[in-house]
Amino acid sequence: MSQVAKAVAPDPRNSDQGLFKYHDEVLWSLSNPARYLPAEAFDHLLRSIRLSAAVPGQANLTAPFGVDVSYGPDTFVVYEAYRGQCVVAFDEPFESIQFCQGDMLVVPCQTRHKIMAPEHTECIDIRDLMARQVEPHLTDRYGRPSLGLLLEQRVNYGGGGELFELRMVIMFVDKQTSGALINGLPGPMLLNGFADKHRCLLNAIFDELGVERVSKSLTQPAAIRLAEALLTIALQEVASQPERATIYKGLADPAVARVIAAVLNEPQKNWELQDLVDVAHICRSALNSRFIASVGMSPRHFVTHIRLTRASELLASTRLSIAAIAERSNYSSEAAFNRAFRKWCGLTPGAIREASTGVS
Template sequence: MSQLANAIAQDPITLDQGLFKYRDEVLWSLSNPARYLPSEAFDLLLRSIRLSAAVPGHANLTAPFGVDVRYGADTFVIYEAYRGQCVVSFDAPVEPMNFCQGDMLVLPFHTHHRIMAPDHTPCIDIRDLMAAQVEPHVTDSQGHPSLGLLLDQQVNYGGGGELFELRMVIMFVDKQTSGALINGLPGPMLLKGFADKHRSFLNAIHDELDVQRGSRSVTQPAAIRLAEALLTIALKEATSQPDTGPIYNGLADPAVARVISAVLKEPQKDWGLQDLVEVAHVCRSALNSRFMASVGMSPRHFVSHVRLARASEMLTETTLSIASITERSNYSSEAAFNRAFRKWCGLTPGAVRAAATSVSKLAPS
């Protein structure tokens, strides 16, 4: 039972004019359920995930087969073993995994991997496979590359033996605003039986993604939200796995989790180290050491990271002036904000805003 549940058992929730309250905090409102905000840091981190595009994929691979795969630095992938089984191997020190029907595989950024059946089958580079099988079919009648035709392609490859059917969702993420849960994954995560457990949900998502794919755009809001829903449930499932990495370990440490939750709720607050110590209910040295051990950065660095990630979202998703974003990010001057932001992501706030504006002008109406 959670700490909140234990507390409620001693001090019950009250109902006051359509508001469910615990002490003075509104937990849920009959008039506006969106007022509910979970107290758990993990739930707040899930809410922070944002994708810029999502593409469904399907491959029919017949034994013997081997495919060597590398995705871009901004690409996050979820595989589903829809039918059959194979072996997925990785660069050392990650051990090979048996990937069987009903399983889900979550692959973080920069995860070089090989999909094979049987094990040790020679692999074709995915780029060569795409060049041979897909690229000849993605030009229109005028010979111009067509995104719509690309999205309609399905990969069929192998020696004609036992079938392994792979479904996937390829997600494109701005790494600076992708959220701690994505950046914090230590490596590939195999979720045994996940697809069987969520079969109706997965089928509905892929059916709707196929409909959205017909619109010939990978940036459709509906497709992105569907992919975010899948990613959210997969990451939540991942918390039950052992050795899930720094941010997950941080959420398992009550003192660190309290700080993460507090900062995410009020990133604009002028958080001093003593404020964070009071939230954590531990001494300064203990908080620093536990934060470094679990999250991989100091509490103050974490505060800056959250503020600048939120600032990046405001630069790309709103029309707020940089001066206004500076103030909301709790920086004393635009010059100080510019220096901190450039150190954080390598670009100035103005450059990020200009890039986002150029992309929006190119987007289909």
């Protein structure tokens, strides 16, 4: 006889009732579903995605055209090829791609790129183009800057030939969260046919933002939530591709994924190898071999890598003292932190801070 899930009537005196179960596994609950967080590391990481701001944009580019684009360390962008095609070129080691109607392109933070048709067309810097076409129109009649006016702008540029219509969402990472899925991107990721597959979602996002703008009720919280929905689905697609980066590859192994999720959730914890073994539910030798095979480093090295990656973000984005960052990174002294950091990336924390922020 086949097993079926049983519905248990909720009892306010017992918070474990009101559950739909298969054997002992909770399938669904009449109580708050946040009580039953997903077990998979990838789901855990998707739930942790937080943006601090999101700005949609549109551009009509006519051949020949070329735009040189670069964003800051907390900014990345999702492009949709809405109509036509172009070439997107990147600095080494990434190869140029053909970006065609219906495709989506995820460009990580600090990834300079050139959008061109045809390839090798001379490019205008995006900052010069924005200063010329957008910035003069960003203040209302009282001289105050207006986000609504910004979102009304559509960039028109090029030589008047074949049209390439581009839609985009520029996203700003919330540095208070790990951003593991974002930081773990191996590079620019082309998602062939993604925009066609998710046409209803994309149209709904841009339509809703348009409605809010016209009704003068545009708020960043709404834009952020819509952008996070798009980003979540895009990163799921990225994770299914064979050229995934370190974190993405590790998520394919359930035991390794559990360790990744635990370390990302509490990087400051004093992780001993036995702690990681307990999280993985496999023996030490199996965890070590499977971690190296899928992630490319041992569990201990992964803990160090995550801690120092977080430390480098703090060095670049805050004015915390190096001693305070060392303590947050679970190092016993600033000297020990300096030695570990230099071994990890070849530079001292002070050099990273000076190069990133100009703060010595």
